[in-house]
Amino acid sequence: MIRPLVKVLYADRNIRYWFCQLVGWLGYSVGTFLTITLADDNVSWVHLGHIAMSALLGIATTWPLRRIYRTTFESSLGIRILVAVLAVIFFSAVWTVLRIEVFAWLVHEPPLWSEANYWYFGSLFVFLSWTLLYYCIKYYDLLIAEHQKLLEESSEKKAEQMRRFQAEAQAHDAQLKMLHYQLAPHFLFNTLNAIKALVRLGETSQAQKMIQLLGDFLRHALEQDAVESVSLDQEMESLLLYLSIEEARFEDRLSLEIDIDPATRSARVPALLLQPIIENSMKYAISASEKGGTLSITSQLRGDQLYLEVTDTGPGMIMDSEEKSRGIGLQNVRDRLQTLYGDQHEIKLSDNSPSGLRVSITLPFQNAITQNPTATNPEKVFA
Secondary structure, three states, X not given: OHHHHHHHHHHOHHHHHHHHHHHHHHHHHHHHHHHHHXXXXXXXXXHHHHHXXXXXXHHHHHXXXXXXHHHHOOOOHHHHHHHHHHHHHHHHHHHHHHHHHHHHHHHOOOOOHHHHHHHHHHHHHHHHHHHHHHHHHHHHHHHHHHHHHHHHHHHHHHHHHXXXXXXXXXXXXXXXXXXXXXXXXXXXXXXXXXXXXXXXXXXXXXXXXXXXXXXXXXXXXXXXXXXXXXXXXXXXXXXHHHHHHHXXXXXXXXXXXXXXXXXXXXXXXXXXXXXXXXXXXXXXHHHOOOOOEEEEEXXXXXXXXXXXXXXXXXXXXXXXXXXHHHHHHHHHHHHHHHHHHHHHOEEEEEEOXXXXXXXXEEEEOOEOOOOOOOOOOHHHHOO
16 A cells, blocks of 8 residues: 555656645644644634644745745755745745634634734744755655666676676677688698699698698687677688688689778777688588689668678579578677677678679778788789
8 A cells, every 4th residue: 555655656757746745744744733722722613624724735835935936946055045045935925824814704803913924933943944945855755766867777788798798608609600611621631632732743832821821710710819890801801710710722723802991990890700601601601612602792881871791603592591601700790790789780691693692881980999900902812
């Protein structure tokens, strides 16, 4: 019974105001009866009626006070104090006159103006108390609202922190999966076999180049910190270390087309964002085809959006489900983007013309705080 009433009082200020008015003036009536009427042994219907009428007149007289205080509440402290003092003086006088006139009407005698000072002093105390209680409740409401706001902000910060922790955990997970996929025996064996074949053919310089590329890639994969986001240049640096090895291994079977808009190089992207997508293309479009294929990476700045696109010339979306055809790599990308950007991102899978798969990603464009000065230039790597 009490809890629903408290909820209603906190939910609606008007209901709470009138509830406080009724309780307060009821308390005034009981206090007046006990301290004056009963103490002076003047218990009669006239005095009881005067107490009740005084309470009703008090409710009516203090109603304009609420509007005045609400209007001046946003003013400076000095103006509020001045308004409160003048209002208490004026409305106390109004209430005093009304009480004297009502008492004279009830007893059928002339008004007791000779006792006006005594009545007015009591009115000042009542209206000053009413004003103090009003402002106490008002400031308590502000305190509760501010506390609620701080709780909401704290909750939002905690939620944002949790999203960042999840994104970082997923980034580390992506890094581990990169090591799992790319450092798997078949990857190392294929690379080492390619180096062995080059040595047998006497192409020692090319073999040394592949060994150097493999060493750089292993060091980069093991040392890279999978942070929440990096510049697009840094993301491309990771990809190019991997692709340079694959290009040397597949030779003419792998054709690369890289078109990175200079305006997007400093854009922040989740670390290892494109790695799972490129791995899928190498697996399903290049390695699975005797003729190999073409892999394209494109970035564009479209208004305040960063547009990334990876296309290949493989079989495309010919399987029953894109999830089955592209495995957990794309699911990892989807989960990380949803965690970091919510509804502010878009990822689409579609068939590439004339064949293959097109993966397009749209993100809010955010400039990196610092740009990696040693990031590899894609045009120089594949010149």
